[in-house]
Amino acid sequence: MNRIIIFLVVCFVASANAYIWATTQVDSQGIAVNTITGKGAWCWFADPRAVYYENQSGTIRSTYIGYIDVHGNIKATQIDHLTNKTSEVLIRSWFQPDDHNNPTFIVLPDERVMIFYSRHTDEPCFYYRISRKPGDISTLCKEIRLETADNTTYPSPFILSDDPDHIYLCWRGIGWHPTIARLTMPDKEDKVRFDWGPYQILQSQEGGRGVRPYAKYMSNGKDKIYLAYTTTHPDNQSVNYIYFNYIDINTYELKDIKGQKLAEVGSGILHNVEATADYRKSYPDAVAEDSPYRNWLWEISVTDEEKPVIAVVRISEDKSSHEYYHVRWTGTEWRKTFLSHAGGHFHQTPDLEKCYSGGMAIDKADPSIIYGSVPVEGKHGLVYELKKFTVTSEGTVAFTEQLTYDSPKNNIRPFVITNEGKNPQMVWMNGDYYDWIVSSARPGYPTAIHTNIHIPSGEINPDNGLLYQHPEDVVSPGDLKVIDIPKSDKFTIIATVAVDHDAYYGEILKTDAFAYGLKEGEQSKPYIKMGNSEIISSNILANSDAWKMQNRGTGGHWYAPVKPESFQLAITYEDGVLRTYIDGLIDQHAEIKELSLSEVVSGGFKGVIQNIRIYNRSLSQDEINMITIISP
Template sequence: MRTPKRIAVTTAATLAAAVGLGGPAPPAGGARGDGPIGAGAWSWFGDPRAVYYEGAHRRTYVGWISTHGNVRVASIDGDTGRIHTVTLKHGLGVDDHNDPSLLMLPGGRLEVFYSPLYYRVMHRPEDVTSFGSTHVLHTNTPGRLGWTYPNPVYLSREHRTWLFWRGGNWMPSFSTRRDGSSWTDARTLIRTRRGRRPYVKVASDGRRTIDIAFSEDNPDHIRTGIYYFRYRAGHYEHADGRRIPGGHPLDEFDADRVRPEKPGRASAWVHDVASDSQGKPAIVYVTYPSVHDLRYRYARWDGHRWLDHEIVAAGKPLNGPYAGGISLDHENPSIVYLSRRIHGVFEVEQWITVDDGRHWAHRAVTRHSSENNVRPVTPRGETGHYTVLWMHGRYRRYTEYVTTITRKGIGRAHRLF
């Protein structure tokens, strides 16, 4: 069960004082295992990129596609700081679409999914040296457009793994597997208007609910918006709990229209979704008022309606439509990690709200960097700590990057607030 990080403040003013706005960045090397982990990159549409598990050990597991096109996974021991890295696939290709997504199974065995249609699982809990042989998922939606962006989810109430990806028809697709069974035939999750290819983000409480947020397409192609629905206990439904009738695929217009696309409104691209301990979802995304003016925004369901507020200007894009990146702390989605351009360089920051996004306080994670820091993320399942991972270096496009996955622990909750 999710245990949220508690924020012991009640107003934006006291929050700003507690976080220490304008104070020094958290000290480098403040936690064991801080610093570079491995050369490579990741996309934000395949998740989880990092997970935390506490059993016999306290370890964080991280996956990436290397600068040589190898699928790599590392474990970082929270007590000793030791980093142990293994290669699961050699020569898959220098392309951030190939980065692995990690699923921690009950009992501490890690399962890793990566394009195209491969997965491997640990034989021994908490041991990255014990991955078994490579399996192939022999199912996909019709079409010749491949398989990418794996997003695995395990629901304990169903004893079932759900795997979402972008399929052969370029649509969000999925298959499920009950414990001890084989995968079901792939199905299309969402149906959109002709010529569109939706981008989807997935999150789960690990028990019975899956949150799904999406945009209709890449904002470079058409005007796009933000939409939401969820799976809960055998049904699809809106954020207010109303069931969505029908089967698969769902029509894009059946979802909550959090920020629908319309003439005159800036396009939006989804970056993350997560729900709090009460099941209220939050979504972070970027908008494009102009080519050189990107904005980070935060949408939150308050139990009655969607609230939508700007967080901060993101600055000019990294390249094309790419912002520096923004993600939610999945253990407490009132905490956001983002990368924005400061004095010409992308820096990572932690932003916090106590009133559903109306007001924010923030602190630096990186500062005065010589190279960019982009696509920050926190390990799923880590509570009581703040650990951030990101890409550091030069990123030009999805097949051209000289970046390093980097980690920094920035303290425990009681030290921050």
């Protein structure tokens, strides 16, 4: 194996300053801009991509934000507003690197957080993980696969008070159409099953042929799931209607806004929609937008069930002109209010996905407010900035306010998080964007996730509690390193590890309390071992960079996992909780009582381990990420 020489940068003060600069910008105008992650993206049809949850007892008050990066890592950040702590979690490594695959969240009745994700319409299943502890996604249980008969994408889960013992899941499934099913609550092994459905909700067609509707969902939290959807993808049809219906979960009837029954979901008889004058005449209240454009939708709101709102973009025949509209039901009609010209497609690749607007989001507390991404001339040229539009009850625009200024990169696909009527928590993508999937043709979506939410950061002192430092490399298995330290019931071990790709397994660290290594097999997963007990990670130690060498598309392939040349390993223990980190992301969580450390042996595998640091305290995730590794 070629030895990889990696050096540890120890000028932590300079690094800390650089880190703070990178994560927080406060403009003289507009809103505060903070960076949640430098690598993350999402589509806008799988929701909620972010949620805020606060319980009545006051023990949980957190925001959860999910995303996927170009290496196929599905990740999430939890901002705990009670402890003033931020945690970034690796939900799943080595996934299809496609921004349609962002995770979605639901808080279960026992207050544990359930996370759904799936591939982009090329695999008949969902995946999910559930937190072990209420409100804490840093404690995720193992990944579970939920089989379906048809390929899936865009999971949107709901729990309704009229049926609190079930989860309702909506997605694009059967025949590429809106699909719904009812799931049982997780059992003792966290398994769920379908006990009603899956069922196709409706049938969209054009000229007698089936097409591909795009749907957004929202519930009233009680007995209805509302959905707005298109006839098809706007790329494929120059006149694309937008429809608005709801499903009554007590009767399973699909109805229009006035309550007229359109069909019974699961009966085998589907309601057929079509972008025609005949359909419009037969079901006038089911059609929310029938203007002669390539219409697309971004979000819906039923905060006011009597007057729901849809964020709509009208796209011209040649796809070069996009315009944002606030569409609201007045009680008698769907009223359209023009908000702004939105440019054309926002991304850097010409002649690809030209219906991709910068994006819109509805204020969850006040649906008269829309946030939009629009091109603005600034000191860096024409860049997409965020603006706030306020619509009056009469349907006019009362105020327009720019929120971000002079951004070096585009601000796109905003989302507003529900947070009980407080100041809006906003999240959005920022950066370059070339395609929704990584391929040999384009690098995908190398964007960051920004927010106006304050991101807590504790004191960073990477020398505090340092018991041992050994920057030189240890070549194993021949050069074992035994490290004796004062016995401690709190500790952190950090090291840079390079495992031989031809022998990608073995025991990396062994202590007098536990061992850490990689399982032998086709998909090497990290493990923690204590005596005869073994905890295996849900994540393989690899990424999806092989997609960079493949043709663009969703063909259902799982390309070979790419093993990293090296990775940063961190293991912490405090208050009965052992955590492992891979390149700064939380991977494993184990509750182990009365663990103490006095000896560490490194080098029980074929490879190199270096930059070993051992502390008598549990370092924060920020501190772990500040131990910067530079590869020459």
